[in-house]
Amino acid sequence: MNENEKDLQRIKELRLMDDDFFSEALDGKIEAVEYILNTVLERDDIKVKSTKAQVEYKSATKRSIILDIQAEDTDGKLMDIEIQRSDRGTGVKRARFHSSMIDRSLLCKGDEFEDLVDTYVIFITENDKFGMGIPLYHVERRITEMEYALFADGAHIIYVNGEYRNMEHPVGCLMYDFPxxxxxxxxxPLLAEEVRYLKETEGGRSQMCKLLEEMRNEAAAEGNYEKAVSTALKMLARGRDSMEEIAELTGLSLEEVQDLADK
Incomplete structure (x- = not known):
């Protein structure tokens, strides 16, 4: 079986509960994203102005994040939808970090803090994160000394229970579709249409094969980079080579070698 045949077999097994497939299926798909948001936020009036997959929030010196789907509604509120199959990726501090990274991008120099729009970090988890058997877990800051009144800072975190299957509840119907x-x-029908396109049409399968190829190349590049870093660290520890020589031999930039030396 050649690589293309293997990819086509892999595509058959993908589900919306797989983050890369989810991102590819919903990239720019306003109506489908509106359906998910209205279901999770238990509303029927959310109108999405724009939606985009694989949105990266970069930090020059610290950890960056990539969002599976980010949507902006007509009121300017930002909503991040993340698919998390592994329990390891559902940590509460991860949710806090996602929320803070979105916040830091919202204001320009001179803007008022009150101009911060509401943000929603939505984790759709394959397993029931908190084990209560309920469809949704809402995380909000509260003021202890005021009878736990809402802090109302506009930052919202929601965990969606991917195991929930009560078909009389909208979230149960949504979670039925994801696996x-x-x-x-x-x-x-909106989700079915996007999945059908990627799995059952020539254009969709070609799009997915290209994505899988890119993922393989990225994984290979990441592996090569890790090897280069390991070699550079050994050369730095040996102390015989100049920064320029290490950069030339490993393929790393001079700045990257200097950062490794500083650390």
Whole structure:
């Protein structure tokens, strides 16, 4: 079986509960994202102005994040939807970090703090994160000395229980669709349409094969980079080579070698 045949087999197994497939399926798909947001936020009036997949929040010196889907509604509120299959990726401090990284991008120099828009970090987890068997877990800051009144800072974190299957509840219907591998099994027509395109049309399968190829190349590049860093560290520890020689031999930039030396 050649690589292309392997990719086509992999595509058959993908679900909306797989983050890369989720991002590819919903990139720019306003109606489908509106449906998910209205379901999770238990509303029917959210209008999405724009939505984009794989939005990166960079930090020059600290850790960066990449959002699976980011949406902005017509009121300017920002909503980040993350798919988390592994329990390791559902940590509460990860949610805090995501929320803070979004916040730091919202104000320019001279802007008022009150201009901060509301933000929503939504984790759709394959397992029931908190084990209560309920569809949604809402995380809000509260003031202890005021009978736990809401702090109302506009930062909202929501965990969606991916195991929830009560079909009389909108979240149960939504979560029924996420593990489906075949579009014909998906209840919501908007989600079914996007899954069908990527899995059952020539254009969609070609798009997914390209994505899988890019992921393989990124993984290879990451592996090569880790090897280069390891070699540079050994050369620095040996103390015989100049920064320029280490950069030339490892393929790292002079700045990267200097950063390793500083650390």
């Amino acid at each position: 489906c591998k075949d579009a014909k099994d998906i209840l919501n």
